[in-house]
Amino acid sequence: MSATSRPATPGPARRTGGRSAAVLAAVRSAVEDLVSERGIAQVTIPMVAERAGVNPTSIYRRWGDAASMINDLATYRIAPDRPLPDTGDLRADLTGWAQELVEHFRQPAAAALLRGGAAAAGDGDSDCLRNRRAEATMLLDRAGSGLPVDEVIDHVIAPVVYRVLFRPWTLDDDLAARLVDRLFAGR
Amino acid sequence: MSATSRPATPGPARRTGGRSAAVLAAVRSAVEDLVSERGIAQVTIPMVAERAGVNPTSIYRRWGDAASMINDLATYRIAPDRPLPDTGDLRADLTGWAQELVEHFRQPAAAALLRGGAAAAGDGDSDCLRNRRAEATMLLDRAGSGLPVDEVIDHVIAPVVYRVLFRPWTLDDDLAARLVDRLFAGR
Structure with a gap:
């Protein structure tokens, strides 16, 4: 699991602290992989926890259920703090x-x-x-x-x-x- | 289950014959009720079969899985052969x-x-x-x-x-x- 050794990602993730940011990055990456491999209906929290190498309790505490987790990750998948186009037009x-x-x-x-x-x-x-x-x-x-x-x-x-x-x-x-x-x- | 005693519904359902039309109407109504009661993620084929009073095998044969069944019912939920507006404008x-x-x-x-x-x-x-x-x-x-x-x-x-x-x-x-x-x- 390489996410724990990466430098902190910029923006909102950084504000949640290094450890939480690493967990979030690991979960996000696990969800993306599992959704691609198995289709969205088959993705469960225990499966994501295992793939991400995190405790399922952390995921349940943050999102409650798989649908909320996926909804939230879909929201944030495009970094909300990336620079936006600014051409003057x-x-x-x-x-x-x-x-x-x-x-x-x-x-x-x-x-x-x-x-x-x-x-x-x-x-x-x-x-x-x-x-x-x-x-x-x-x-x-x-x-x-x-x-x-x-x-x-x-x-x-x-x-x-x-x-x-x-x-x-x-x-x-x-x-x-x-x-x-x-x-x-x-x- | 009152659907079996209803007159055949018009349009595509009628073309599939009286018995099939009755099964389809019963399944459709069961899916709508269960989706409203439990949310879409909880609806399974055995549950729909029980509510509709039909054999689960008939549903599996027609749609294969719950997602395909729901997708198909979502398509046909507005009768495709109803009259369309025709005002001349x-x-x-x-x-x-x-x-x-x-x-x-x-x-x-x-x-x-x-x-x-x-x-x-x-x-x-x-x-x-x-x-x-x-x-x-x-x-x-x-x-x-x-x-x-x-x-x-x-x-x-x-x-x-x-x-x-x-x-x-x-x-x-x-x-x-x-x-x-x-x-x-x-x-």
């Missing part, structure tokens, strides 16, 4: 940001985690893509754009997510640019 | 059709089935919303519209599905009309 920034989302979800493990997140989402305030919403809000605010963030959710994030879930073979190279162009059309 | 027809979709997915059992369908969707050609695509194609073709069906998928169906999965409390009364208006803006 909102359309270019949104395109770069959406392109990153498309490329991320082309990875089968990332798509499988999103499917698990969708299955685990419920009637409460769970929104496994809430970090993407925060990022879009930041890009719009920084540009002083009057575009409501819900427009970006409905017309950029939602079509990407729909394709990831139901039509992953349609995640074309030019999808991000096309959706962002459409977002600005007629405004 | 494409925008009004699309709005009525999208409104029906929103109202359907406001039902918690329908939303839960869609979540299960998302979880079970894979890398093949599974598309648990393929009937909606066929309907949108029909509406566009009938009106002689040059609008590509992918625009309706990306900008009407995808935002509705995204909200159903991740933000069900945002399925507002005016969502369908807003999305269809946006679809036509700038064209």
Whole structure:
């Protein structure tokens, strides 16, 4: 298990301390591997604990059940503190940001985690893509754009997510640019 | 089990014959009830068979596993042969059709089935919303519209599905009309 000897990862993981960060990294990596190998429905907490070399109790304490664990890892799988595009042009920034989302979800493990997140989402305030919403809000605010963030959710994030879930073979190279162009059309 | 004494349901179910149609109706109703009562992850084929009063073997033969069963039922949950809006105006027809979709997915059992369908969707050609695509194609073709069906998928169906999965409390009364208006803006 190499994660324990890695330097602390930057951002939120670092804030939880070296030992917790190592456990989180090990669990995340075990979940990704197991989801790829067996499919999301077969992944259990004891299985993840064994693969990650951590005590199952630590996982149960943090997440309670496998669905919550997968939902949470799906949320954080794109580092929320990575640098965002900053070209000075909102359309270019949104395109770069959406392109990153498309490329991320082309990875089968990332798509499988999103499917698990969708299955685990419920009637409460769970929104496994809430970090993407925060990022879009930041890009719009920084540009002083009057575009409501819900427009970006409905017309950029939602079509990407729909394709990831139901039509992953349609995640074309030019999808991000096309959706962002459409977002600005007629405004 | 009252389904066996109901008249045959119209459409695809009828084509499979009276006995099969009754079994399908019983299974569908059992799945909806169990998903509402226990959540999708807990629903198994033996449990559905018991509730529906059918032999588990019939269910295994038809669907193979619980995920495929739920994915398939999610597909057919809106009757594919119901009449579609036909006002003579494409925008009004699309709005009525999208409104029906929103109202359907406001039902918690329908939303839960869609979540299960998302979880079970894979890398093949599974598309648990393929009937909606066929309907949108029909509406566009009938009106002689040059609008590509992918625009309706990306900008009407995808935002509705995204909200159903991740933000069900945002399925507002005016969502369908807003999305269809946006679809036509700038064209």
